[in-house]
Every structure is written in structure tokens, then in C-alpha cells.
Amino acid sequence: MNPTMKYKLAVDAAMTVALLLLMAYGLVGEAAHEWLGTGMFALFLAHHVLNRKWLLAVGKGKYTPLRIIQTALVGVILLCMLGSMVSGILLSRYVFTFLPKHGGYEAAQKTHILCAYWGFVCMSLHLGFHWSMMLAMARKHLQPSPLRTWSLRLIGWLWAVYGAFAFRRRGVSLYLLLRSHFVFYDYSEPVILFLIDYLSVMVVFVLIGYYLSQVIRK
Numbered sequence: 656m657n658p659t660m661k662y663k664l665a666v667d668a669a670m671t672v673a674l675l676l677l678m679a680y681g682l683v684g685e686a687a688h689e690w691l692g693t694g695m696f697a698l699f700l701a702h703h704v705l706n707r708k709w710l711l712a713v714g715k716g717k718y719t720p721l722r723i724i725q726t727a728l729v730g731v732i733l734l735c736m737l738g739s740m741v742s743g744i745l746l747s748r749y750v751f752t753f754l755p756k757h758g759g760y761e762a763a764q765k766t767h768i769l770c771a772y773w774g775f776v777c778m779s780l781h782l783g784f785h786w787s788m789m790l791a792m793a794r795k796h797l798q799p800s801p802l803r804t805w806s807l808r809l810i811g812w813l814w815a816v817y818g819a820f821a822f823r824r825r826g827v828s829l830y831l832l833l834r835s836h837f838v839f840y841d842y843s844e845p846v847i848l849f850l851i852d853y854l855s856v857m858v859v860f861v862l863i864g865y866y867l868s869q870v871i872r873k
Contacts (some may be wrong), residue, residue, distance in 0.1 A: 663705050670698045671782075671857075678775060678853050681840030689750040692743050699736055721784075721871045728781050735774030742767035765836055772830040779857045783864020815862050818855035825852055 673695045680688045703710060713726065744751045745763040797803075822828070829835040840849075
């Protein structure tokens, strides 16, 4: 594996961890959330610098159905990231306190929730669209084993079933549709349980992205 690919994987892994911790806003604390959000934006920029060849090729070549969807998904993620960052700055009480006072807190709060949850879903789908590449890299370092393959598939599907349950239990659809203007947390709950649930929800959308990409390719 070349050094650039190692950097890409490290940045993507850090973004995934940061994304999960950002969803646990009420449990990690407001100050930590703001610093995590700032770090996430820095990682987002690093991700695009490392993948600049893809960005430079956006206006070139033939657009297949898969490429159209992938490009549109990246565009939505960019909008969600910018919306989260701008609204986060407007709501900031720690990192950006040096900025002048302003109004529009209610609109910023709604925008922040909407961009955060749709960003979470779209980033998970984006990861799923690239999951075949991750599998190909793993196969290079592992001996073929049908038992391992089917065992991992079974684990993935069972995990996704739990993820669908967690999606409903956590009320994620409420925030995606902005039917609630506040995210509710159980402050007596250990953070690790919250992260496991949201990681499971992420698995659902990763699988959706992966299988959707397979169908489009065929």
C-alpha cells in the first residue's frame, strides 16, 4: 500500500470516528462538540486535498449512472458540511466567541440539525459506494475463505438489522425530516452505548450504498 493511500485511510477513519462523536453532542459536551466539529471540517478539507485528482476530473470523461449518483452524493455532502459549519459558527459558545453577536439562532439550530443528520446519512452512503474498493484491498492481504466470507456477510446483515432497530429507537427520522427541533439524549446513558447504536445505523446505510452501487454497475 502506497503512502498516499495510507494517509487517505487514516483521514477517512478519523472522519468516521469524529462523525460518530459529533452525533453524541449532548453526551460529550458542548465545548468538545465544537472542537470536534472544527476538527471534522479540517479532516474534510484534508480528504479533498488527498482526493484532488477526482475533483479535477469532475468536468471530464463520460458520466455513467453510477458516476452521476456518486458526484451528486458528494455535492450533497459538501452542502451539508458547509451548512453544519456555518450554522455551528453562528451557534458557537466556545470556539468562535470572538465573532460579533448576531441573531438567527433558531434558524441556525434547525439548519445545524438538518445538515448534521443528512450529512451523517450521505457520508454513510458514500462510504458504502466505495466499500467494494475496501473489500478488494482486504482480499489482497487475506487468503480466500468461503467460510469467512459468509460469516462476515451474516454478521453484516445481523448488524444492519440491529441498526434498523436503533434507527427507529433513536428517532433518527424525526431529525432527518426536522419534525423535532431538538435532539433528545438520555444523559444517564453511557456514551459507548450511544456510539454503538449510531455505528449500527451507519452500517445500514453503508450496506444500502454498497448494494445500490452493485445493482447500478450491473
